Amino acid sequence: MASSARVDLDGNPIKPLTICMIGAGGFIGSHLCEKIMSETPHKVLALDVYNDKIKHLLEPDSLPWSDRIQFHRINIKHDSRLEGLIKMADLTINLAAICTPADYNTRPLDTIYSNFIDALPVVKYCSENNKRLIHFSTCEVYGKTIGAFLPKDSPLRQDPEYYVLKEDVSPCIFGPIEKQRWSYACAKQLIERLIYAEGAENGLEFTIVRPFNWIGPRMDFIPGIDGPSEGVPRVLACFSNNLLRREPLKLVDGGESQRTFIYIKDAIEAVFLMIENPARANGQIFNVGNPNNEVTVRQLAEMMTEVYSKVSGEPPLEVPTVDVTSKEFYGVGYDDSDKRIPDMTIINRQLGWNPKTSLWDLLESTLTYQHRTYAEAIKKAIAKPAGTS
Ligand SMILES: NC(=O)c1ccc[n+]([C@@H]2O[C@H](COP(=O)([O-])OP(=O)(O)OC[C@H]3O[C@@H](n4cnc5c(N)ncnc54)[C@H](O)[C@@H]3O)[C@@H](O)[C@H]2O)c1
Numbered sequence: 077m078a079s080s081a082r083v084d085l086d087g088n089p090i091k092p093l094t095i096c097m098i099g100a101g102g103f104i105g106s107h108l109c110e111k112i113m114s115e116t117p118h119k120v121l122a123l124d125v126y127n128d129k130i131k132h133l134l135e136p137d138s139l140p141w142s143d144r145i146q147f148h149r150i151n152i153k154h155d156s157r158l159e160g161l162i163k164m165a166d167l168t169i170n171l172a173a174i175c176t177p178a179d180y181n182t183r184p185l186d187t188i189y190s191n192f193i194d195a196l197p198v199v200k201y202c203s204e205n206n207k208r209l210i211h212f213s214t215c216e217v218y219g220k221t222i223g224a225f226l227p228k229d230s231p232l233r234q235d236p237e238y239y240v241l242k243e244d245v246s247p248c249i250f251g252p253i254e255k256q257r258w259s260y261a262c263a264k265q266l267i268e269r270l271i272y273a274e275g276a277e278n279g280l281e282f283t284i285v286r287p288f289n290w291i292g293p294r295m296d297f298i299p300g301i302d303g304p305s306e307g308v309p310r311v312l313a314c315f316s317n318n319l320l321r322r323e324p325l326k327l328v329d330g331g332e333s334q335r336t337f338i339y340i341k342d343a344i345e346a347v348f349l350m351i352e353n354p355a356r357a358n359g360q361i362f363n364v365g366n367p368n369n370e371v372t373v374r375q376l377a378e379m380m381t382e383v384y385s386k387v388s389g390e391p392p393l394e395v396p397t398v399d400v401t402s403k404e405f406y407g408v409g410y411d412d413s414d415k416r417i418p419d420m421t422i423i424n425r426q427l428g429w430n431p432k433t434s435l436w437d438l439l440e441s442t443l444t445y446q447h448r449t450y451a452e453a454i455k456k457a458i459a460k461p462a463g464t465s
């Protein structure tokens with residue numbers, strides 16, 4: 077239940093806020109709205125082109141928070157209401173973006189427009205109207221690690237100095253322009269630089285968030301069920317789709333890339349601390365990830381296969397994975413980050429935050445959700461003769 081006696085990390089009372097959340101209808105936005113509604117007295121102006129993932133928070137009108145959340149169906153590319161909504165709020169959180177790797181090399185113009193050009197008015201309106209901004213960037217701004225360029229057998233590859241990603245130290249290392257994969261990271265980097273410059277030159281109060289593979293329920297879509305059949309979502313949804321359909325999981329280029337995965341609910345706690353502790357969060361760039369949950373993509377596939385078998389009661393596939401090339405899977409221009417370990421020094425120092433959930437536990441709760449939400453629909457879709465609708 078919302079409590080009015082909330083205090084920040086320094087013991088000061090937190091006054092109820094009005095938050096303009098752009099991209100509120102997406103994966104992260106839906107979890108943020110859910111927690112804000114159930115645990116705080118804050119109001120949310122929720123902007124998005126879709127609202128399916130927050131429908132349960134908007135209807136029916138009898139919900140206890142119905143006077144604290146308002147949905148505005150707005151495409152920020154062209155809508156004159158944007159500035160007015162930012163002006164009405166104390167804080168703007170911008171989540172809107174194209175952020176699925178399958179789009180970066182196949183729709184590079186849309187990717188660059190979405191992640192840079194479309195974010196410009198948001199930054200400008202916040203700056204001109206003295207409004208605080210929390211902007212969602214990405215861990216992809218780091219690109220590849222320095223260690224990726226060392227010989228495969230170099231002992232330096234084991235030295236954290238060559239792979240741990242630090243907000244105030246690590247360089248941003250992208251591939252050549254023809255590797256259009258980096259269109260997203262490059263656009264995100266430029267908007268980070270612009271926000272930073274607005275802070276330095278015009279006093280914009282900002283916080284930049286760099287998420288490291290946040291995963292959980294409602295992430296992306298299951299192709300052919302609640303998204304296009306030919307669509308390629310991020311890896312959690314790709315592998316969930318394979319498991320639900322009892323198809324082998326596709327490992328791109330051998331599944332050797334490494335990632336650290338964090339449970340969405342742990343990550344949302346960090347964003348909450350940023351929202352409610354402006355004095356500690358303003359002017360900062362924060363890695364938000366779980367350095368303890370590192371796996372190769374192959375290990376992720378193996379673990380998801382085991383966990384899914386446990387939560388669904390179905391035996392694991394005899395051939396659980398199949399290798400595909402990145403050209404077959406994503407098309408030309410794909411490239412990959414080799415390894416992503418977030419340094420936690422800054423977020424620890426400023427907000428005292430640490431992630432809690434192990435990879436096994438987060439996969440267990442997420443795959444339980446995937447099974448409960450999609451298994452029946454997939455069975456029906458598979459049973460339907462081809463060509464019928
Ligand atoms: N999920 C992660 O682990 C992760 C990792 C790194 C970065 N991020 C960043 O966090 C943000 C949110 O990610 P997510 O995983 O929730 O993605 P998402 O795709 O689920 O959510 C983005 C939302 O923005 C909306 N949107 C996009 N363009 C819009 C426009 N022009 N006008 C209005 N709404 C628009 C979409 O409809 C969608 O609902 C993005 O900026 C993304 O780059 C996420």
Ligand SMILES: O=C(O)[C@H]1O[C@H](OP(=O)(O)OP(=O)(O)OC[C@H]2O[C@@H](n3ccc(=O)[nH]c3=O)[C@H](O)[C@@H]2O)[C@H](O)[C@@H](O)[C@@H]1O
Binds near residue numbers: 213287290314327413
């Ligand atoms: O989540 C993040 O922190 C960031 O990383 C993601 O990028 P990436 O981790 O490369 O995207 P995923 O689709 O989650 O893929 C992870 C890895 O799995 C591989 N993969 C993906 C799908 C699949 O079916 N098989 C497979 O082997 C990819 O090649 C990649 O190596 C996206 O760019 C963003 O959402 C975000 O900015």
